[in-house]
Amino acid sequence: MMRLLLLLAMLVCATAARAQDVRISGLADFRLVAPSGQDSFLNGGLGKFRWGSQDHGVHADIGGLYLRGIATLTPELIAVGEIMGGRQQSHPVDLLDAYLRWRPVSTTPLRASFRAGAFFVPVSLENGGIGWTSTWTLTPSAINAWIGDELRTIGGEATVEWRGDFGKLEAVGSIFGWNQTAGVALFDRGWSFSDRTLGLFGRLRRPVAVARSTFGANPPTYWADEFRQFNKAAGYYAGLTYESPEDGRISLLHYDNQADPTSHDSNNFGWRTRFWSLGLSTEWNGVTILAQAITGSTAFTPSAVWSSTTKFWAAYVLAGYEVGDMRYALRLDRFGSNERHPFGGLMMGELGTALTAAATWSAREWLKITAEVVGIDYHREQRRADGLKPHAQEVQAQLGVRVSF
Numbered sequence: 001m002m003r004l005l006l007l008l009a010m011l012v013c014a015t016a017a018r019a020q021d022v023r024i025s026g027l028a029d030f031r032l033v034a035p036s037g038q039d040s041f042l043n044g045g046l047g048k049f050r051w052g053s054q055d056h057g058v059h060a061d062i063g064g065l066y067l068r069g070i071a072t073l074t075p076e077l078i079a080v081g082e083i084m085g086g087r088q089q090s091h092p093v094d095l096l097d098a099y100l101r102w103r104p105v106s107t108t109p110l111r112a113s114f115r116a117g118a119f120f121v122p123v124s125l126e127n128g129g130i131g132w133t134s135t136w137t138l139t140p141s142a143i144n145a146w147i148g149d150e151l152r153t154i155g156g157e158a159t160v161e162w163r164g165d166f167g168k169l170e171a172v173g174s175i176f177g178w179n180q181t182a183g184v185a186l187f188d189r190g191w192s193f194s195d196r197t198l199g200l201f202g203r204l205r206r207p208v209a210v211a212r213s214t215f216g217a218n219p220p221t222y223w224a225d226e227f228r229q230f231n232k233a234a235g236y237y238a239g240l241t242y243e244s245p246e247d248g249r250i251s252l253l254h255y256d257n258q259a260d261p262t263s264h265d266s267n268n269f270g271w272r273t274r275f276w277s278l279g280l281s282t283e284w285n286g287v288t289i290l291a292q293a294i295t296g297s298t299a300f301t302p303s304a305v306w307s308s309t310t311k312f313w314a315a316y317v318l319a320g321y322e323v324g325d326m327r328y329a330l331r332l333d334r335f336g337s338n339e340r341h342p343f344g345g346l347m348m349g350e351l352g353t354a355l356t357a358a359a360t361w362s363a364r365e366w367l368k369i370t371a372e373v374v375g376i377d378y379h380r381e382q383r384r385a386d387g388l389k390p391h392a393q394e395v396q397a398q399l400g401v402r403v404s405f
Contacts, residue, residue, distance in 0.1 A: 021072040027130045028403045029063030031138075036394040039386075041189050042088050042196065044208040044222060046383050048352075048376050049396045050088065050139075050194035062086055063138070063195065063400060066096075066131030077102050080119075084131055084199060090223075094199025096132060097152075109164055115157045118200055121147060121237060122157075122172060123253050123277045125290045126318070130404070132197050136290075136329040137358040138372045138400045139193050141316040143277075143294050148197035149204070150182040150226055151255075155234070167244025172253075174237050178229045180259035183271030183298030187310045188224075190350045190380055191335040193396075198226060209385040221267045230263035230270040239277075248282025248289075261301045269300040275312075288320040308341040310348065325363070331356040335378075352378025370400040 033055065039045025040052030047053070051061070065085040072078050082096040099117025106112075120127075124144045126134045132148055134140045140148070155176030162169045185192075188210045198204065203223040211222045239253030256274045263270035275296025282289050293315035301307035314335035321328045333354040339347055358372040376394045383390050 020074070023070045023072075025068050025070075025130060026405050027064070027066040027133065028405075029065070029131075029133070030401045030403075031061045031063045032058070032399040033061055034058045034397040036396050038392060038394050041192050041207065042194070042205055044205055044211075046189060046207055046209065046380070046386055046388070048190075048192050048354075048378070048394055049374070050196050051396060063402075064131055064133075064197075066133070068130050076104050082131060084197070086196070088196050089199060090202040091199065094201050096197065096199060109162055111161045111163065113159045113161075115159075116155070118152055118154045119157070121151045121153055121174075121253075121255065122239070123147060123251070123255075123279065123292075123294075125279050125281050125292055133195065133402075136318060136320050136327070136360075137331065137356055138370055138398050139195055139356060139374050139396075141292070141318070141331060141356075142191040142193060142314045142333050142335045142354065143292055143316065145192050145194050146185065146314075149192070149194070150179075150185050150198070152179055152200065152227065153237075154178040154227065167242065167247065170241040170243070172237075172239045172241070175234045176236070176257075177234055178227045179235060179257050180230050180263075180270045181224060181226055181228050181268050182257055182259075183273035183300075183310070184224050184226075184269065186298055186312050186337060187271070187300075187308060187339065187348060190337055190348070190382070191312075191314060191352070193333075193354060193374060193376065200227060202226070207382075207386075209382065223267070225268050228268055228270075230265075231258075231260040233258040233260070235259075248280065250281075251277075251279045253277045255296075261299045261307075262303075264300075264302050269302060271298045271300050273298040286321065288318075288322075290316075290318040290320070292316055308339060308348075310337050310339040312337040325361060327360040327362070329356070329358045329360075348380075348382045350378055350380035350382075352376060352380075366404050368400075368402045368404075370402070371398070372400065373397045 035051035035055045036049045038047030040047045043054045068082045081098040085093045097119045099119045101115045103113040153176045157174040159172045235257035237255040241251040243249040259270040259272045261272040277294045279292040295313040297311045299309040316333040318331040336351040338349045354376040356374045360370040379391045
């Protein structure tokens with residue numbers, strides 16, 4: 001897998017070297033954080049936030065450093081690549097995506113485009129900024145935190161648009177591989193709220209309580225590799241989107257990574273992950289409304305006795321309002337999962353609610369300052385394995401300074 005990603009990055013760079021035009025942009029994201037009192041999932045705990053008790057109170061940190069390059073090879077063909085740097089990741093510098101996009105010129109209502117490489121699954125309504133950052137808040141919804149942590153398309157994608165007086169109708173389809181362990185995070189620790197996106201060379205931190213249990217290896221395995229391929233089956237997704245200036249945008253997408261749930265190696269399992277996603281973006285009396293819901297399942301069955309199926313769901317509604325150089329956002333999340341296995345022991349399901357409030361001041365075109373508070377109330381039985389009460393409440397406050405260039 002690493003060789004494949006390195007070859008992909010080298011191909012994009014070599015292609016970009018012959019470009020007609022190259023544009024480089026970046027984002028430096030700095031934070032002042034008042035963390036939750038729970039041990040963060042990034043530290044092997046069961047806390048829901050990126051920062052937690054291991055950070056010892058209010059402190060300054062780096063949200064992320066991002067660099068994006070777009071090379072125009074021809075009017076129809078571009079190469080795109082993004083890298084990120086930061087403290088809370090497996091490598092100080094990692095690759096987020098790298099792909100080629102071909103969009104032939106069209107003089108008819110029908111237009112097609114194609115992508116090949118590594119890129120994000122096109123389901124997010126929030127995360128449209130550089131480095132797959134949210135444009136409304138510092139912390140994305142549970143849905144988009146999971147997508148950034150576990151899902152990446154490594155393959156090809158085709159999009160067909162039909163433009164008319166009614167608006168635009170779009171169909172997208174993809175065939176991909178090397179994402180057959182996606183789903184392990186929802187089983188291991190459940191939903192989270194974090195803007196730390198996993199890089200393509202990164203590894204997923206497993207909770208200590210899981211790594212040391214019968215679910216883990218001997219000796220315990222504290223890391224999972226997200227971008228693995230166990231069988232020859234290609235994953236796929238397919239979706240439809242309708243968009244118009246009057247109605248807004250509504251999208252439906254089905255995803256299936258086609259993993260063999262009986263496959264495994266010494267450190268990783270194949271997780272058959274499938275879901276439906278429905279998203280809506282519109283405006284009402286000057287207020288931007290974003291809403292998304294996702295429902296699906298993930299399963300591994302290495303033997304008839306040792307197996308698990310986790311059904312998961314999450315939904316959010318975000319209301320955003322802009323006035324002058326200020327942007328305000330309020331988001332409500334609901335999330336849950338229901339895990340079943342035949343070998344007894346602790347159930348890993350959960351149910352929770354989160355509320356996020358954020359205000360962003362665009363002090364300059366290149367400078368944005370955001371104040372954000374996120375509160376979560378949830379119940380997860382797995383917390384008993386860490387000697388904790390299953391019901392928990394967490395609050396995280398942040399001040400973010402984002403400098404773009």
